[in-house]
Amino acid sequence: MSGTLYGVGLGPGDPELMTLKAVRLISKARVIAYPALAGSDSFARSIAAEILPVNVEEIRVDIPMTPARAPAQRAYDAGAVRIADRLTGGQDVVFLCEGDPLFYGSFMYMNARLCGRFPVQTVPGVTSVTAGAAAVGQPLSARNEVLTIIPGPLDEAEMEARILGADAMVIMKVGRHLAKIRAVLDRLGLLGRAHYVERATLGTERVMPLTELSEPAPYFSMILLTKGDDPWLKTRL
Amino acid sequence: MSGTLYGVGLGPGDPELMTLKAVRLISKARVIAYPALAGSDSFARSIAAEILPVNVEEIRVDIPMTPARAPAQRAYDAGAVRIADRLTGGQDVVFLCEGDPLFYGSFMYMNARLCGRFPVQTVPGVTSVTAGAAAVGQPLSARNEVLTIIPGPLDEAEMEARILGADAMVIMKVGRHLAKIRAVLDRLGLLGRAHYVERATLGTERVMPLTELSEPAPYFSMILLTKGDDPWLKTRL
Numbered sequence: 001m002s003g004t005l006y007g008v009g010l011g012p013g014d015p016e017l018m019t020l021k022a023v024r025l026i027s028k029a030r031v032i033a034y035p036a037l038a039g040s041d042s043f044a045r046s047i048a049a050e051i052l053p054v055n056v057e058e059i060r061v062d063i064p065m066t067p068a069r070a071p072a073q074r075a076y077d078a079g080a081v082r083i084a085d086r087l088t089g090g091q092d093v094v095f096l097c098e099g100d101p102l103f104y105g106s107f108m109y110m111n112a113r114l115c116g117r118f119p120v121q122t123v124p125g126v127t128s129v130t131a132g133a134a135a136v137g138q139p140l141s142a143r144n145e146v147l148t149i150i151p152g153p154l155d156e157a158e159m160e161a162r163i164l165g166a167d168a169m170v171i172m173k174v175g176r177h178l179a180k181i182r183a184v185l186d187r188l189g190l191l192g193r194a195h196y197v198e199r200a201t202l203g204t205e206r207v208m209p210l211t212e213l214s215e216p217a218p219y220f221s222m223i224l225l226t227k228g229d230d231p232w233l234k235t236r237l
Numbered sequence: 238m239s240g241t242l243y244g245v246g247l248g249p250g251d252p253e254l255m256t257l258k259a260v261r262l263i264s265k266a267r268v269i270a271y272p273a274l275a276g277s278d279s280f281a282r283s284i285a286a287e288i289l290p291v292n293v294e295e296i297r298v299d300i301p302m303t304p305a306r307a308p309a310q311r312a313y314d315a316g317a318v319r320i321a322d323r324l325t326g327g328q329d330v331v332f333l334c335e336g337d338p339l340f341y342g343s344f345m346y347m348n349a350r351l352c353g354r355f356p357v358q359t360v361p362g363v364t365s366v367t368a369g370a371a372a373v374g375q376p377l378s379a380r381n382e383v384l385t386i387i388p389g390p391l392d393e394a395e396m397e398a399r400i401l402g403a404d405a406m407v408i409m410k411v412g413r414h415l416a417k418i419r420a421v422l423d424r425l426g427l428l429g430r431a432h433y434v435e436r437a438t439l440g441t442e443r444v445m446p447l448t449e450l451s452e453p454a455p456y457f458s459m460i461l462l463t464k465g466d467d468p469w470l471k472t473r474l
Binding site for chain 2: 009015016018019020021024100103108111115120121122124125130131133137139141142145146148150153161166201
């Protein structure tokens with residue numbers, strides 16, 4: 001009997017936003033695995049750090065940070081071999097994922113490599129998207145609105161087209177794309193509606209109108225924007 | 238000192254997908270509130286049922302099911318008055334929300350009515366969207382893909398335009414819009430890529446290729462679809 005691979009979402013960063021299911025699986029784990037940018041601490045591991053069992057075996061998958069995809073894919077290949085070895089031996093492996101495993105997450109690469117040969121279960125987690133809306137304190141999407149989630153690296157023309165076609169939007173992974181995003185929003189007359197959220201739910205969280213942001217943005221940052229003006233959502237008690 | 242209104246996301250239905258923070262706030266609550274479709278049990282309350290404190294005060298907000306908006310808005314008005322009364326008296330109120338409070342949720346109507354006068358905190362939850370992807374077992378969105386979330390009631394032409402502009406999409410609240418959605422996907426040649434998920438994470442969950450669905454769909458159902466064919470996401474160990 002081979003073991004099961006669990007892809008476990010840990011939420012946006014505050015350990016209290018882990019689900020009961022994530023906590024149960026992690027605290028009973030014999031083997032965990034997680035991605036880490038080469039040379040850095042693993043964000044996923046840091047969320048779960050307080051509940052890791054003593055003597056748990058850790059499989060760290062070091063992902064090189066290069067624009068080329070092949071080195072990262074080789075790192076996933078190598079990590080998958082180590083995970084497959086434990087699964088073949090009958091041990092379950094809990095793969096830790098910040099946010100949700102299947103929403104812009106690295107777990108999907110492990111899933112692709114292992115799901116044909118071993119049982120795989122995914123445990124969904126709170127995404128940074130809804131955590132960002134909670135930090136801003138305004139609805140992400142209401143009623144029959146279309147919500148579009150756009151990655152920051154998208155080119156300018158396509159980003160503009162996608163924003164035009166949405167009622168509400170979230171631009172993820174702002175980082176070094178901040179100037180381009182600002183230009184698009186300014187051209188569309190939407191700059192004044194945009195909220196900026198950095199490291200949602202962490203102790204270092206920052207939230208502000210995008211117009212007030214003066215520094216560069218880190219990778220874990222997003223912009224939330226809604227075009228809707230639903231009169232029922234105005235304060236009117 | 239007035240109390241705080243907590244909008245607490247409970248996740249898609251499986252009580253084990255509640256966050257630690259949701260469990261902490263609910264299990265210590267003196268007053269809870271929740272929406273319910275008039276005459277029915279509250280889905281939100283059912284998720285938290287096992288952890289409700291003995292003798293907790295319950296404010297049930299009965300939402301009439303009519304196409305007109307005014308009756309529902311009057312129900313929120315009346316619920317907000319009852320909640321405001323407890324907040325004014327210095328008691329915290331925990332408003333229970335299925336999924337996430339600010340993602341197509343009814344909490345946003347309470348938030349709009351009360352956030353100007355009382356402290357409001359939102360606790361994000363796992364959405365049915367990522368729970369649906371976990372049930373299907375395939376990525377929702379990867380790398381630089383645009384993810385669009387479309388409500389089922391959208392009219393046919395607009396739905397088609399939004400699907401054309403997305404790499405990956407989720408169509409929520411399928412229900413009585415199933416035939417229309419099928420027609421759009423068929424016209425775009427995407428029918429064979431669509432997965433249907435009903436009541437994700439509940440005991441009554443059903444998952445299947447959309448082409449195999451023969452019955453009507455309930456309100457709590459969705460269709461997931463990705464156009465991407467990332468070769469790195471193919472099984473290839």
